[in-house]
Amino acid sequence: MKRLPLILTVFAVVLLSASLAYWALQLFKPAQRPLAAAPQPLAVPLNLEAAKGLFGGQISVVAASNYQLKGVVAAHGSDSAAIISVDGQPAMAYGQGREIAPGVTIKEVQAKYVVLSEGGALKRIELASDATASTTPAPSPLQATPMPQPPVSGAPTTPAVPAPAVHPASTPAPIAPVPGFDRLQ
Numbered sequence: 001m002k003r004l005p006l007i008l009t010v011f012a013v014v015l016l017s018a019s020l021a022y023w024a025l026q027l028f029k030p031a032q033r034p035l036a037a038a039p040q041p042l043a044v045p046l047n048l049e050a051a052k053g054l055f056g057g058q059i060s061v062v063a064a065s066n067y068q069l070k071g072v073v074a075a076h077g078s079d080s081a082a083i084i085s086v087d088g089q090p091a092m093a094y095g096q097g098r099e100i101a102p103g104v105t106i107k108e109v110q111a112k113y114v115v116l117s118e119g120g121a122l123k124r125i126e127l128a129s130d131a132t133a134s135t136t137p138a139p140s141p142l143q144a145t146p147m148p149q150p151p152v153s154g155a156p157t158t159p160a161v162p163a164p165a166v167h168p169a170s171t172p173a174p175i176a177p178v179p180g181f182d183r184l185q
Helices: 004-027 047-055
Strands: 067-073 080-087 094-095 099-101 104-109 113-118 121-126
Touching: 067 104, 067 113, 067 121, 080 099, 080 104
Parallel strands: none
Antiparallel strands: 067 080, 080 094, 099 104, 104 113, 113 121
């Protein structure tokens, strides 16, 4: 019992310190800043086209941009082939199911288009139609194009005639003899 007054004194000092700290914080607390509501995210419309493949629907395919379909050999079954130019490279023939680039395979070959599978995404390449294909050949860099002359006032105007194509003189390449066929019998 001799320690009871000492324990009560320590308890009273702790209680007084806590009370003084509370009231000091209440007296010197800063003014509350106005709170702004959190911005609501915009509602993204659902893309039902993306979910069609999950439930057996027809998947729409997107056009591939770095592949050009030059020609098609459509046959029955998996014997079909497509002539495709990849990234501006020379066109090559690929059979159905073959890989034309890493991760890109030919899924389906039809008479007017080819469906590619690129990482699981289907891409459709259309055959260039005759209307979009250019019928005039591109001018060669050796052809000279005349400069248009301004019309002279009072003189009759005649249409300009293009200059003839200038081709460098070329010699035919020599033909190498085939061994075994160099003598007559």
